[in-house]
Amino acid sequence: MGGGIIGLVSAFRLAQCGHEVTLFDPDPAKGATWAAAGMVAPGAEIAPGEQANYQLELGALQAWREVSSMIESLIGEGLTIEATGTLFVGWDASDQRLVDRYALVANDFGAVLRVVMRHDNEAMFEGITPRINEGLLVEGDAWINPDQIVRLILASLEKLGGRVIAEEVLSVSGGPDGVQVRTANGDFHADKGIVATGASGLPDGATSLVHQVRPVRGVTVRVQGLDRSRQPAVRAFVRGRAFYLVSRPGGYCVLGATAEEKAEPIIEVGELQRLLRDALDVVPELETAPVLETRIGLRPATADLEPFFEVLPTPGWAWSSGHYRHGVMLAPIAASHAVEFVGVEK
Template sequence: MATSTTGHAIVIGGGIIGLATCFEFQDAGFEVTLIDPDPISGATHHAGGMLAPTAEVQYQQQALVPLMKESARLYPDLIQRVTQHTDLPTGYRTDGTVLIGADRADAQHLSELIDYIKAEDLDIETLTTRQARQLEPALSPRIAKAAAIDGDHQLDPRLFARALFDAVLARGAQHVRETVSTITQSTTHQSVTLSSGARIEVDSSDVTVLAAGLGAAKITGWFDGEHPLQLRPVYGDVLRVRVPESLQPLTTRVIRGFVEDRPIYVIPRDDGTVTIGATSREDQPHPRTSAIHDLLRDAIRVVPGLEETEFLEATCGARPGTPDDLPYLGQVRDNLIVSTGYFRHGILLAALGARTAVQLATGQQTSQAVASCDPFRHATSTLNV
């Protein structure tokens, strides 16, 4: 992305959304200030990292499909540009995904999902279980159904976020290690107040991007009445294991599917580790023993060799959910853009969210699909002027 526009962009939030936004503003010729006390420590740290618009399709969430497809299309170029400014790895892989159903009921679930995916004009290939095991010999011989998605890619969120952060700093971004308490907005002036009480004045020609994930719900001052961003934490457990050298690579593709109707994913990494996940709940912000047990049991049911791996880590991340599971992405003032609420699609949608923020700030046309992400669609009050 290249324009002749220059200015100053203040990006609040140092997860993958905020970091990608910083990078895109720099590519557009802006000076950038990133405000975050501890970048890459929130939802990004606990994410799976699947760039999978096909496998991520959910029933009755058609508005998400064009967003996911567009962002996945943007990712290869974003990654290529980032690697021009850092030597750090991204963990980007294009091996694809294998979907499986563990038993007969899961096979029926998968069959219905395949039909739904095809109806959304997405590519998926039904496989026999023998074909699936030829692609991935470590798959259990007991699986009941399988399909392949070659267009679904992945990256390692922690690695890519660090690469983004390194690239952004190398290009001269200022990093302010604080939180933001308020954004004071009037028709002619804006100021960002930090937790220390210090203020950053924003000129009318500059832009502020509120990309603080769940933290965006705590930042006030730019609206009347109740907070317009109805964000809620949705927790997900993520496990990491290390594959013995004698078994590497255990799989090359991402393995996703259903075991007794429970979703599971198994993600191979370049460093010989595997990430396991797929839980989702709203009641406990810590790794739950029962969830860890279920994930390990189901992952081993699908890929039995995981039983031989070294257990490394169990973490639990809070993803910013919205009432309709669509992000809040849009311009709420001439120099204030909201980009948060990406729920479980934050990694995948980061490329689109970052590009859209620059397009909004520079008066360019955005994707029609972004119209469904209006930050004020759940608001009960008007903007504070």
Template sequence: MATTTKSTLVVGAGIIGLTCAWRLARHGFEVTVFDPAPGRGATWAAAGMIAPHAEVAPGERENFELQRGALTAWQLLAGDLERLVGARIDIHVTGTLLTAWDASDRRLLEQYLKVANDYGVSSAVVRRESHPEVFVALSDRITSGLLLEGDGWLDPDQAVRVLDEGLRSLGVRIVRESVHEIEGDASGVVVHHDSGATRAHAGIVATGAFGLPRGATPSGEHAVRPVRGMTVRVEGIDRSQSPTLRCLVRGRPFYVVSRPGGYCVLGASSEERTGTLVEVGELQRLLRDALDVVPALESASLVETRVGLRPASHDLAPFLEEWTAMRWAWSSGHYRHGVTLAPLWAERALDFVRGVSA
């Protein structure tokens, strides 16, 4: 690729790299993306919830405010892609039902409610007698919950597929290779990848919780650690007409994202470590929680387990760190909200590249 002021490199094709590449290409940049396994990092394990209201947590107000525009941003991105390639990313706005399993879980739910009220999140108490449709397939023991409007979800596999199609239709090159080293100065950027070197005008590193390529110059202000998570995919119950279910069970958060047709994503474990093998105990805990809360899953078929590494920063907030002298920026730290935040974060990457290309 010639090093015109419009040429840009993206290292990493998870949901963050792919949405950055899309935004850049839509603005007329000539984009090349590098990833040996596009869409197979944390994005592959993600349930795809876009649930700012259910995700409210103490000390994460700023993050909550960021997420508020996420559903609209995804709807706009999906509409743009559909107009261009005729393929859809379906954005399901279902709301969330937040429930608790035992007395101590109910206390945790009360704490959630305090924070949610403080952040201005509106919620309504719903009971099984008045809203049976919301409690479909749940244990009789769960008789009430909080209904949070305005949360939703998408299927990350579908999003990756449609983004890939859209990028190719805009002439973006997706190179299935690892980047080993990056360079950059006022004259442009270079990546050294498996089969050689590629130059451009500016670049974005979006490698999630994976290590940075050699030559990267992090300021020290930001760092990323992997927080491992597993989701279990089953087939057999369809709650897609009901709100996404989230339940606190024995102090652990559990959820079911139910897609039309009976495919369900059950999640998720969360551990401060790396490694992608599924541990028997981890699987057993998740399935025990699942069967307690949703006994109808007893006869569901196990499809697969997926493990991913959430990229967590010091303060659990996402960042775009600019290495302006090198003409690179590092976009990471999206932790448990990368799918949610991707289209919003793509705007920041675009602003950076426009800035260094001006």
């Protein structure tokens, strides 16, 4: 239940293990997954108090490479995965202090960082304002393209005989004979059920004694501009705010991201203005770049900011959520929990 990145990759892995899979979502991959930049970047995501997430995320890139091989052997096309690293920069002196503070935490977590200067690495600073001449490089971080993942996973799922039902689940139940799902058009039965509805939380009929998720709204803006696809993704602190730029081949750039403790799926003028202002301060040559689209999503966050896979008291059901800023990165790991829950390969 739920066809965001967590539900999709889980459904694919289950189908690939020989299970008969039905995925319910009225609008697959249009939740948080739609807004995501696609960074598989344990280093860039380091934050105070989030060491457990960092340790988990260290396995994510390899897990994605394995999913890519599985997809490729099935449909002849694999995922684009670019391990370009991340370049951290600060816009002014106080932002530079935030980079230094990030470095302290990252060093403490055991991440490998390197100071890089513009005069030694002109290409790495391409497009970045000339007032920034120093950065911190985090090697090993990567990006993937969530739009491509969704397309290839849906094709793979279809090839494996999986069904996608474009309907909202209204309620669920479970008992000794398996699980039931109710939609406006009828009841469906299965042996096991997984809720992967992101920030929407649990449907009627399912309960958790342990977890709650809350939405943290985020916006990304896609522009056609700078091709930095061979260079590290940029993470900047600008006037105390965090900004990033991920560039794909051909100059398609994802600018992100806002983070608001709000649930309304709207983009506020001020929110968008701050993001674009930060973008232009760090990458001034985007001034004339055509805006392609804005995207919005609600990140599913838990109190401790850690993801979970919970076997629910509702018989036959599990809940996979709480992936917050890291759901694209962690989807193959969430999918492994799903496989473990439903059963080993047939």
